[in-house]
Each structure stands twice: as structure tokens, then as C-alpha cells.
Amino acid sequence: MMSDGAKSTVAAAGKTMSPITFYFDFTSPYAYLGACRIDDLARLYDRDVDWRPMLLGVIFRQTSTAPLFEQPLKGDYAMQDLHRCARALGVPINLPDPMPFSSVPAARAFLWMKDRDDALARRVGRAYFDAAFGAGRDISSPETVVEIATEHGVDGSALLSALGEDEIKARLRTEVEAAISAGVFGAPFFVVDGEPFWGADRMDHLERWLASGGW
Amino acid sequence: MMSDGAKSTVAAAGKTMSPITFYFDFTSPYAYLGACRIDDLARLYDRDVDWRPMLLGVIFRQTSTAPLFEQPLKGDYAMQDLHRCARALGVPINLPDPMPFSSVPAARAFLWMKDRDDALARRVGRAYFDAAFGAGRDISSPETVVEIATEHGVDGSALLSALGEDEIKARLRTEVEAAISAGVFGAPFFVVDGEPFWGADRMDHLERWLASGGW
Numbered sequence: 277m278m279s280d281g282a283k284s285t286v287a288a289a290g291k292t293m294s295p296i297t298f299y300f301d302f303t304s305p306y307a308y309l310g311a312c313r314i315d316d317l318a319r320l321y322d323r324d325v326d327w328r329p330m331l332l333g334v335i336f337r338q339t340s341t342a343p344l345f346e347q348p349l350k351g352d353y354a355m356q357d358l359h360r361c362a363r364a365l366g367v368p369i370n371l372p373d374p375m376p377f378s379s380v381p382a383a384r385a386f387l388w389m390k391d392r393d394d395a396l397a398r399r400v401g402r403a404y405f406d407a408a409f410g411a412g413r414d415i416s417s418p419e420t421v422v423e424i425a426t427e428h429g430v431d432g433s434a435l436l437s438a439l440g441e442d443e444i445k446a447r448l449r450t451e452v453e454a455a456i457s458a459g460v461f462g463a464p465f466f467v468v469d470g471e472p473f474w475g476a477d478r479m480d481h482l483e484r485w486l487a488s489g490g491w
Numbered sequence: 492m493m494s495d496g497a498k499s500t501v502a503a504a505g506k507t508m509s510p511i512t513f514y515f516d517f518t519s520p521y522a523y524l525g526a527c528r529i530d531d532l533a534r535l536y537d538r539d540v541d542w543r544p545m546l547l548g549v550i551f552r553q554t555s556t557a558p559l560f561e562q563p564l565k566g567d568y569a570m571q572d573l574h575r576c577a578r579a580l581g582v583p584i585n586l587p588d589p590m591p592f593s594s595v596p597a598a599r600a601f602l603w604m605k606d607r608d609d610a611l612a613r614r615v616g617r618a619y620f621d622a623a624f625g626a627g628r629d630i631s632s633p634e635t636v637v638e639i640a641t642e643h644g645v646d647g648s649a650l651l652s653a654l655g656e657d658e659i660k661a662r663l664r665t666e667v668e669a670a671i672s673a674g675v676f677g678a679p680f681f682v683v684d685g686e687p688f689w690g691a692d693r694m695d696h697l698e699r700w701l702a703s704g705g706w
Contacts, residue, residue: 339562339563339564339565347554348554348676349554349674349676350554350676350677352674353674353676353687353689356686356687357689357693357696360696360706361696363706364696364699364706459564459567459568461563461564461565461568462565471571472568472571474568474572477692477693478572478692481572481575481576481579484579491575491578491579
């Protein structure tokens with residue numbers, strides 16, 4: 277954590293403030309809830325958002341965690357909770373079938389776009405989330421991932437061929453390892469000024485942090 | 492869930508509305524945060540609270556869940572989160588050493604008092620939580636549990652001898668089984684009008700439910 281003095285200096289510097297790191301997996305409906313809010317929230321406090329895709333499956337294998345919706349009792353409850361959270365937030369929620377699905381193509385596509393145009397990647401990333409959990413669409417295939425990207429002006433054939441190459445596979449592996457190194461164990465996971473916030477339900481604490489420079 | 496018509500009827504009936512069931516374990520600091528708020532929250536919406544102690548250790552063994560603070564990564568994060576939650580709520584937080592501790596004597600004492608005077612049991616229950624997590628006091632021994640109860644006017648020698656009897660042991664086992672049957676998998680856990688809310692961080696949803704009769 278920074279000292280109060282350091283925080284004030286950063287706050288006074290405006291746009292030079294460090295971005296909010298937003299770790300997510302396109303297969304997480306709670307990350308969808310986070311994605312619906314994080315850019316607007318950051319803008320209010322003059323922060324950028326660094327969207328960082330990762331793979332919960334890899335992290336859960338390392339931490340011996342079962343996927344939420346597969347856990348006895350908690351899984352059924354989480355489904356009920358998820359719908360309440362979406363209603364409270366005023367966003368549509370429809371789960372694709374099957375769940376969980378592979379988010380590897382979407383994550384790779386996101387990184388390929390991010391390395392070329394960060395703002396575009398975020399728009400398409402938001403579109404992936406909206407398709408998967410707003411409309412309940414299966415976005416697990418490379419073809420669907422490319423189709424949605426082209427609707428936002430991305431060169432579909434370049435993206436499709438990139439998805440099969442070793443370079444983007446290695447890029448995603450590196451991202452997942454970076455998330456693990458950063459202590460990420462679930463999604464959405466936010467880090468701001470070195471302070472971690474886990475869960476769409478901690479965005480009120482995140483906002484409080486942004487508003488006060490830590491409290 | 493009830494129909495809208497049934498909810499309106501219940502809402503109109505005032506004090507005959509069903510109580511909020513509050514499942515807790517005296518060893519859970521998040522349950523402490525819940526205990527700090529639940530009675531005031533319920534009063535706002537003209538509801539009673541049924542305080543129901545249980546043992547997370549038994550439930551976690553059945554659901555193969557590790558205690559939160561012993562989980563890799565998540566445990567360290569939870570400690571940070573817990574302190575932020577307490578600061579946001581404006582309540583003191585100090586953890587006893589050792590953690591987790593046995594809450595069996597406190598739970599048995601609570602039930603013994605509850606069967607005699609529900610309001611008194613709740614006052615002492617709140618005092619147990621405040622001692623354990625407000626003051627960081629070790630409340631794991633029958634002697635400490637009795638001492639705190641006597642400060643609230645409980646007959647200490649009657650309570651102390653009751654704590655060793657089979658009757659109260661069976662009473663707590665029945666409570667734990669009832670919690671498991673109700674689908675409780677963590678603490679605090681609230682049920683109102685058949686709707687479950689898990690976590691001190693879902694009390695905003697619980698309040699929304701109370702205010703609207705479901706939403």
C-alpha cells in the first residue's frame with residue numbers, strides 16, 4: 277500500500293494515475309457483471325482499465341478449486357444469486373448451454389486485438405460478454421468469436437488465422453501465468469494501487485477506494 | 492417463492508410476517524459482521540430474527556470445503572477483505588488467537604439461553620461476537636462463555652452445569668442438522684420468505700428483498 281502522501285501525489289496527477297487491472301475469464305458470468313460496470317466506474321475517477329483475460333480452469337486446477345456452479349449447494353445458490361445480482365444491476369442475464377464453455381478462442385482473440393488496438397479489443401470483449409451472458413449465445417468456437425469481432429470492424433480472416441498460431445497460444449499462457457503471479461484466484465478480480473478486490477460484489481469497495489485514495 | 496399476491500398479503504399483515512432466519516457460527520468473523528447489523532435491519536422492516544447457531548466445521552466436512560482463512564491465496568485476501576468490510580461498516584475488528592477456535596461452548600450456551608429467553612440469548616450472542624471479533628478475545632472455553640453470560644444476568648452455575656449435559660449436546664447436533672437440511676453451506680446465511688442470502692455482503696440484497704417483498 278502507498279503512503280497517504282504518495283496517494284495524494286498520484287491523485288493530483290490526474291490521468292497519470294495507475295490503471296485498474298481487470299482480470300477476467302469470458303466464461304465467468306460474474307466477470308460479465310464486472311465488465312458491464314468497470315469502464316464506466318473507472319471513467320468517473322479518471323482511471324484507465326487494463327483488461328486482462330485469463331483462464332479460471334487453469335487457476336482452479338492449481339488451487340484445487342471446483343468451478344462454482346459445479347459445487348454442491350453453493351452451485352445452486354450461486355445461480356439464484358447471479359440472477360439477483362443482474363436484476364439489481366439492471367442488466368440482462370441468460371446463460372449459454374453448455375456451461376462452463378471454453379473461453380480459449382475468445383481470450384486469444386481478445387489478446388490479438390488488444391495488441392493492435394486496446395479500445396477496439398475492449399469493445400469486442402464487452403460484446404463477447406454480452407453475447408455469452410446477455411443473449412445466452414455459445415461463443416466457444418473460433419468462428420463465432422471471429423464473427424462477433426468482424427461486426428466491430430476487425431479483419432476476420434487475419435484474426436481467424438492468428439487464432440491457430442503458436443504465437444497467440446503462448447501469449448495467452450503468459451497472461452494466465454501473470455494472473456497467477458498476481459495472486460488472482462477468481463473472477464472478476466480487480467487490482468488498483470496494489471489493492472486487490474475480488475468479485476463483482478466488491479465494486480462498491482473498489483469505488484470507495486477510487487474515491488478516497490484508500491480508506 | 493411466493494406469488495405477488497401472497498407477498499402483499501404477508502406484507503399487509505405486519506408483525507405476522509415470517510422472521511428472518513439467521514444462521515451463524517460464533518467462529519466466523521463474517522457472521523460477526525452480519526450479527527452487527529441484522530437486528531437493526533430486521534426492525535426497519537418489522538421483522539423478527541431467528542438466531543440459529545451451527546458449526547461450520549461439520550458443514551465444511553460434509554461439503555469438502557476448507558476453512559476460508561486456510562485456503563491458499565483466498566485466505567490472505569479474505570483477511571484483507573474482512574478488515575475493509577469492517578471499516579466500511581464502521582465496526583471494530585480484531586481477530587482472536589488462535590483462529591479458527593472452537594465455538595461449541597458458545598453455541599451450546601446460546602441454545603440453552605435461547606430456550607429460556609430468546610431476547611437475552613441474542614444479547615449474549617451479540618456479546619460473544621463482540622468479544623471474539625471486536626475485542627479479539629478467546630471465547631472457546633466454557634468458563635469464558637459462562638462469564639460473559641453472567642454479565643448479562645444469566646445464572647452462571649446453572650449454565651455451566653448445563654453445558655456438560657447430553658441434552659444440550661443433542662440440541663446443538665439437531666441445530667446443525669437443521670442448518671444442513673436448509674441448504675446452509677457458509678456463514679452468515681439468511682433465509683427470508685424461503686429466499687436464501689449468503690454472506691454479510693448480501694445484506695444489501697436482503698434489505699432490497701425486505702423493502703420490496705422480493706424483486
